[in-house]
Amino acid sequence: MLKTKEKSKVIEAFQTHEKDTGSSAVQVAVLTEEITKLTSHLKKNPKDNHSRRGLLGMVAKRKRLMDYLAKHEPRRYANVIKKLGLKK
Numbered sequence: 001m002l003k004t005k006e007k008s009k010v011i012e013a014f015q016t017h018e019k020d021t022g023s024s025a026v027q028v029a030v031l032t033e034e035i036t037k038l039t040s041h042l043k044k045n046p047k048d049n050h051s052r053r054g055l056l057g058m059v060a061k062r063k064r065l066m067d068y069l070a071k072h073e074p075r076r077y078a079n080v081i082k083k084l085g086l087k088k
Contacts, residue, residue, distance in 0.1 A: 002033055014080070024069045025080045031062040032084050 002010070007030060011021055014029040038055045042048060066086075069077040081088060 002030065002037065006033065013083070024065050024073070025076055028062055028065050028069070028080055029084060031058050031065070032086070034058055035062065 010029045010033050011026050014023075014026045015021065016023060016025075020026060035055065035058050038051060038058070042052060042055065045051070066077065066080075069080060080086075
C-alpha cells in the first residue's frame, strides 16, 4: 500500500490536467509503484501467498490497462513505458 504523499507524487508525474487522477496512464503508474513495493515485500516473505495473489491481480490489471493505452493512445503508451521503464 502506497502512502498518500507517495501516491500523489506519482499522480502528479503522469496526470494530463490538474484534476486527472483516474486516467489509464495514472492508474498504470500507481499500480507499478504498488507492484514494486509488494515485490520487495515478497522477497523478504516468500511464504506470504495471500500477498502473492494480490500481486498477480495487480499485474493482470496493469496489463489490461496497458493494452487499452496501446490501442487507444499509442503516444501516451510509449511515454508511460519510457517513464516507468517497463517492457513492451
